[in-house]
Amino acid sequence: MGKNYDYSYTQDRELSWLKFNERVLREAGKKSVPILERLKFLEIFTNNLDEFYMVRVGSIHEMSxxxxxxxxxxxxxxxxxxxxKIAESMGPLYRLRDKIFTDVSEELEKRGIKQCGFADLNMEEKQYxxxxxxxxxLPVLSPIVIGKQHPFPHLPNKVIHIGxxxxxxxxESFGIIAMPEDMDRMIFLKGEQTRFVLLEDVIARYCDVLFRNYTVEDKTVLCVTRSADINPDDEIYENTDDYREHMRQIIKLRRRLHPVRLEFYRGGSKWIEKYLMKKLDISAKEVFQSLTPLDMKYVYQLTDHIPKEEKKRGSYQPFxxxxxxxxxPGESVTKQVLQGDKLLSFPFESIDSFVQLLKESARDKETISIKITIYRLAKQAKIVKYLCExxxxxxxxxxxMELRARFDEQNNINYSEILEEAGCKIMxxxxxxxxHSKVCLITKKNSRGIYYITQIGTGNYNESTSKIYTDLSLLTASKAIGQDATKFFRNISVFNLDGExxxxxxxxxxxxNNIIKYIHREKMKAESFQPCGIFMKMNSLTDRQIIDALAEASCAGVPIFLLVRGICCIRPGIPGKTENIRxxxxxxxxxxHSRIYSFGSGEDLEIFISSADMMTRNTKRRVEVACPIYDPALRKRLSDMIEILKKDNVQASRLLSxxxxxxxxKKGDEPLSSQTYFxxxxxxxxxxxKQKKTGFFASVGRRLFQKRTGR
Structure with missing residues (x-):
């Protein structure tokens, strides 16, 4: 099997991810969270789980x-x-989601917001x-009865059907109806309260009329999840020279890959379940029953139908x-960055400052070039507007433009065409x-020569997600960083991944290699009784070499604090292995979403912000960048942020061994939410x-200036 690994302080990445998504689900169960936000957390959990099955379970299934x-x-x-083990973990998660959905639905009903079943309706509403x-x-439904003339159809990924x-x-025969995708998911009922029925419930109720020559013995709402883990570089796709067209074909193929999950909404007969298991070639451990709607994206439309005051009470206070x-504000961002480094902290601070920098650079006569790596963009991206300008x-x-940003491929294809038409050079x-790196290099030239403004960040150039993701973005006029960024773009343009x-x-x-060197440096300090310490904030930790290096540093006595939002494959607190890791x-x-890597303390402190998580896919199979923070004031600001993150006892959970x-x-602790604090x-x-002086005060100011300067 190769190297003999020590598994005593590590855990499975997929099971760790499910624990993360459970924490998302439990946010929906917190009564301290506004009720409409609790509903959104249910949707986020559901959407996360869908993607987990499409990507991770699909990949593991293929590997099996x-x-x-x-x-x-x-x-x-x-x-x-x-x-x-994934299947064993899913039952409790589905039951927990159903319980929380029921609790949230009951609370919403008290506020006049109700998803109705037919038992809740009067005769007039049923007739409507x-x-x-x-x-x-009826005119847009396409029923099928499976038989000799009608073979079992392809059921597309994540499309709700009535079986x-x-x-x-x-x-006995099997009939199926696909729910039309272009119809409103919610049908609202008349009245002062916000009451609605889901489209799938209406179709299931009245679809018998489509099968008049049959007796309908049973019916259910169902949905198939298919693997979406296509490798765009697989040799089976190498017969095209047009990379954009190549990616379009992959998006189409994604809808046809092997089923990895079958879900039923509010039950169904064993006959239907067994029939579909056979036709879809899936096992019982891949079949799940849910009392919660199988697709919850409708919750974002629901808020448009809720009275303004109720919407306000049920949502987070706007920020x-x-x-x-x-x-x-109001002064040139370019000039201010030239005076000193700036660190933007999203969503607490606006991405508009970076957008303004691009706008200024697009119009500045001194700008020679703008080079940028793009992974994900907003649907309406001002950044693209100014690059085109x-x-x-x-x-x-x-x-x-990275066309392989999973599930954003089409958006990136569209923008690449717009940029190309405007005269941008696209790679x-x-x-x-x-x-996956987030680097923008603006090269300028004046009478004194070439100079740079470089932006390096932890998150995407996405104006929408910058309002809901925590990320960091450095704006610097450092010549040293600018020269490195110049080398970076030169290297990737000639496919050189070994640049220095x-x-x-x-x-x-x-x-x-450098992250491991920094970890080993702290280990050596601990062994010689010098002050030492490691803080690492990331989305996921799965890289085995990084994990083992951290375990070795822990054994030497280095205090290590890991703030890992999602997957964490190291188990802390194992005696003699990870007892100094929290x-x-x-x-x-x-x-x-921000990644911060900090090593040492005091004058010896080294801090990096990065686009990379400590996952093997990031460290070995992606182009990522980590940038040092040299400005003392910004290092101090980041150090202060780290201390607040460590003290969070409202949104933070601690991982046990x-x-x-x-x-x-703990009881009696003063609550501290880092996000609220920031x-x-x-x-x-x-x-x-700055306020411009006008009228009397402006004239007095001018006279004083003239008197003091003699002008």
Whole structure:
């Protein structure tokens, strides 16, 4: 099997991810969270689970067919054993979701918001829905009865269907109806309260009319989840030279891959279940019953139908990102960055400062070029607007557009075409490696020569998610960082992944090795009784070499604090292995997304922000960048942020050696939510625009200036 790993302090990545998603689900169960936000957490949990099955379970399923003797290097489990343990974990999660959905629904009903079943309706409402079915739905439904002339159809990924057990002359048959995707999911009822019926319930209620020559014995709402883990670089796709077209074909293929899960809404007969298991070639452990709707995206539309005051009471208090504390509103961002480094902290501070920098650069005569790596963008992206404007103004604009950003492929394809039409030079990444880095290099020239403004961040150039994801973005005019960024773009343009850099840590060549060196440096300090310490904030920790290096440092006595939002494959507190490691996770209103890697303390402190998690896919199979923070004031600010994150006892949970998470807060503790703290802190430090003097005070000011200066 290769290297003999110590599994005593590690755990399976998939089971760890399920624990993370359970923490998301439990946010929906907290009465302290506004009721409409609790409903959204239910949707986030459901959507997360869908993606988990499409990507992770799909990948493991394929591996079970190809590499049935493979053992995971963190859990020592085979693919089949992983699938079994995942299935065992799912039952309790489905039951917990149903309980929380029921609790949330009851609370919503008290506020006049109700998802109705037909038992809740009066005769007039039932007649209204019947008329709606006959006039709006019946013409667009396509029922199928499976038989010799009608073979079992392909059931697309994540499309809700109505399945029916039909009987005719003593013979049983299966009928199926796909729910139309272009119809409103909710049908609202008349009245002062917000009452609605889901589309699938209406179709299931009245669909018997489509099968008049059969007796409907049973019917159910169902949904199939298919694997979506297609490798865009697989040799079966190598017969096209057009990479955009290549990615379009992959998006189509995704809807047809092997089923990995079958869900039923509010039950169904065993006959239907067994019939579909056979037709879909899935096992009983891949079949789940749910009392919660199988697709909950409708919750975002629901708020549009809720009275304004109720919507306000049921939602988080609105928060508008502040202007960065070190930037003066209304003044040139370019000039201010040239005066000193700036660190933007999203969503507490606005991404508009970076967008303004791009706008200024697009129009500045001194700008020679703008180079940027893009992984995900908003649906309406101002960033694209100003990149196009720069190209149209004669600047060289080079955009590395990663078309393999999973589930954002089509959006990136569309934007790549827009940018190309405007005159931007487009690259599509590097073969076998996703470009996940967040780097923008603006090169300028004046009478004194070439100078740079470089932006390096932890998150995407997405104006929408910057309002809900916590991320960090450095704006610097450092010549050293600018020269490294120049090397970076030169290297990726010629597919050189082995470039050397003086300041940046770049995966796959140098990031992981350098992180391990910093961990070993702290280990050596501990062994010689010097002050030492490690803080690492990331989304996931799965890289076995990083895990083992941290365990070695722990054994030497290095205090290690890991703030890992999602997957964490190291188990802390194992005597003689990880007893000096503390692991916590923050799940709250905003998605924790920033990556911060801090080593040492005091004058010896080294802090990096990065696009990379400590996962093997990031450290070895992606192009990632970590950037050092050199400015003393920004290092101090980051150190203060780290201390607040460590003290969070409201949204933070602590990971035990057993793999379970527990609340940090103890009786009598003063509550501290880091996200709430940072919102208030950003508003407290926000600088106001300079007021222009007018009228009498302006004339007095001019006279005083003239008197003092003699002008």
């Amino acid at each position: 067919l190809i590499h049935d003797h493979h053992h995971d290097i963190r859990s020592n489990l085979t693919p089949d054993e992983q699938l079994t 829905l019947k008329n709606y079915f006959e006039t709006m739905l 029916l057990l039909l009987k005719k002359k003593g013979k 508008t990102p502040a202007v960065n504390r070190d930037l003066i 720069a190209a149209e103004n004669g600047k060289e604009v080079i955009v590395l 599509y990444g590097i073969e076998d490696y996703k470009v 850099y003086d300041h940046l840590l770049v995966a796959p060549a140098s990031l992981k 692991v916590e996770s923050i799940v709250g209103r905003f998605l924790e 057993s793999g379970e998470y527990v609340s940090k807060r 919102m208030k802190d950003a508003r407290r430090h926000e600088r106001k625009p």
